Amino acid sequence: MHLRKRLVLMAGYLGLLVFALFILGFAAYSLRFGLRGISLDLSDETYIYTSDSAFTNIAIFSHMILGAVAMILVPFQPIERIRRRYPLLHRIVGRVIVVASIVVALGGLAYIAIRGTIAGPLMDAGFAFYGALMLGCAIQTLRHARARNVALHSVWALRLFVLVMGSLIFRLHYVIWYSLTDGLWSNEQLTGGFDQVQYVAFYLPYLLALEIWLRRRARAGP
Ligand code: HEM
Numbered sequence: 708m709h710l711r712k713r714l715v716l717m718a719g720y721l722g723l724l725v726f727a728l729f730i731l732g733f734a735a736y737s738l739r740f741g742l743r744g745i746s747l748d749l750s751d752e753t754y755i756y757t758s759d760s761a762f763t764n765i766a767i768f769s770h771m772i773l774g775a776v777a778m779i780l781v782p783f784q785p786i787e788r789i790r791r792r793y794p795l796l797h798r799i800v801g802r803v804i805v806v807a808s809i810v811v812a813l814g815g816l817a818y819i820a821i822r823g824t825i826a827g828p829l830m831d832a833g834f835a836f837y838g839a840l841m842l843g844c845a846i847q848t849l850r851h852a853r854a855r856n857v858a859l860h861s862v863w864a865l866r867l868f869v870l871v872m873g874s875l876i877f878r879l880h881y882v883i884w885y886s887l888t889d890g891l892w893s894n895e896q897l898t899g900g901f902d903q904v905q906y907v908a909f910y911l912p913y914l915l916a917l918e919i920w921l922r923r924r925a926r927a928g929p
Pocket of ligand 1 (some may be wrong): 825870
């Protein structure tokens with residue numbers, strides 16, 4: 708193999724490794740936060756905890772636990788070698804991801820309806836749309852899998868993949884933005900200009916890019 712090709716390949720693997728580390732780091736944070744919120748009184752620690760509503764706490768903290776589960780499992784699903792060699796495993800893990808995504812979406816939507824997000828109506832709208840899309844994509848992924856329509860199943864599964872990663876991408880945008888600008892147009896209440904763009908920027912552009920790629924792939928043929 709040429710040196711240039713080899714370097715490009717190595718850079719690709721390195722990028723994947725860094726992304727995998729980010730996934731593991733955020734999933735561990737989300738899992739720990741969720742488990743602590745379900746089992747302890749976190750009222751002194753976070754505004755997300757509701758001291759007088761067990762239902763709201765179960766909704767948002769189980770959302771974090773199952774969000775972590777979906778995020779760790781979902782990168783394995785598109786790998787063709789695993790799908791072909793272990794179809795039963797693909798089906799079981801797929802069902803776990805779909806159920807987890809449905810709970811994540813419903814938990815987030817319930818929290819928005821009861822408590823609202825930290826930044827108010829605009830963030831509520833952006834996040835509620837995110838939750839509705841996740842719910843829809845999870846149901847469509849399962850529906851087409853059960854109907855054995857592999858082509859449609861994989862298209863909806865890819866959309867779900869992007870949405871599950873959205874929560875991590877939201878945080879990555881902040882890491883990059885804060886390291887470049889020291890938090891310009893952003894504040895703790897998430898009401899700054901940058902924050903407002905973030906209400907949808909962590910999933911819509913990526914879904915759009917996926918749709919463009921899917922259309923190009925369809926036009927190119929098998
Ligand atoms: C795999 C996907 C997801 C994971 C891993 C995840 C994880 C988390 C975590 C860890 C938090 C705590 C806030 C923080 O410390 O940053 C959180 C908050 C929240 N999440 Fe999710 N989430 C996911 C998807 C969603 C979806 C689809 C919705 C939309 C319904 C949503 C709505 C919310 C809301 C409204 C909050 C509270 C925001 C606030 O006011 O601070 N999340 N989530």
